[in-house]
Amino acid sequence: MVQNDDVKILKVTLIIFAVISFFNGFGLLFVPGILLKLIGGNPVEFGWLRWSGGVIIALGIGALMVYNKLEKQGIFVTTMALSTLFGGLGSLYSWIMQEFSAATWFIALITCLLLVLSCLIWWGRGQAKDIL
Secondary structure, three states: OOOHHHHHHHHHHHHHHHHHHHHHHHHHHHOHHHHHHHHOOOOOOOHHHHHHHHHHHHHHHHHHHHHHOOOOOHHHHHHHHHHHHHHHHHHHHHHHOOOOOOOHHHHHHHHHHHHHHHHHHHHHHHHOOOOO
16 A cells, blocks of 8 residues: 555645646636636637647546545646646747737736646656556
8 A cells, every 4th residue: 555645745736636627627618708808818719729728628527536645647647747747838938039019018927827737746746657
């Protein structure tokens, strides 16, 4: 049996990932206009945002499912780690190249949040590797 300390970091990170996924996914899927107004982004057709909101919500649900049963879930955990890493790197690139029309605070927040979350998931994955 795996020690509880080995999975503690991963379990906490899974909850953080799920909360962030639900918040972002809900905004993109159900109220993209309000979200764009809040961050000051250029108008875009909402259909381009809604599908990604659904995908993000699904990842959040998956994170909660994995939280409840971590055994042999390494592929999903790796997918979450890669999605946050690539998302963070993509946001960083957009920020550096100034191709983001919304408020700077938003791109900075998203970039830092995704990169820190990626590090936490990779760390938790390493700690729990015996059961994943």
